[in-house]
Amino acid sequence: MKVSIIGAGNVGGLLALRLLEFNLGEIVLIDIAEGLAKGKALDLEDCSAVYKYNSRIKGSQNFEEIANSNIVIITAGFARKPGCYAKNF
16 A cells, blocks of 8 residues: 655654554655655654564655555644634634
8 A cells, every 4th residue: 555645844753653554555755845754754664673563664755656546645734833823703
């Protein structure tokens, strides 16, 4: 199975770790920020010795990497900032 995650921030990175723990197959982490997805994927790959998962993970900026994915999950978005929460209506 191939699962692609668009957005390598806090939510995308944690989701990738959880999917790796379940040994679901190949995980592809995509982000437009240069090096973010690749770095996070390398960090998660290093965790395999501790978590004992066999799944593969790859990080990239190239959206063509999600081709032939069984599941695509979008976690991308802007982080919340102070003052942009809904006020009393």
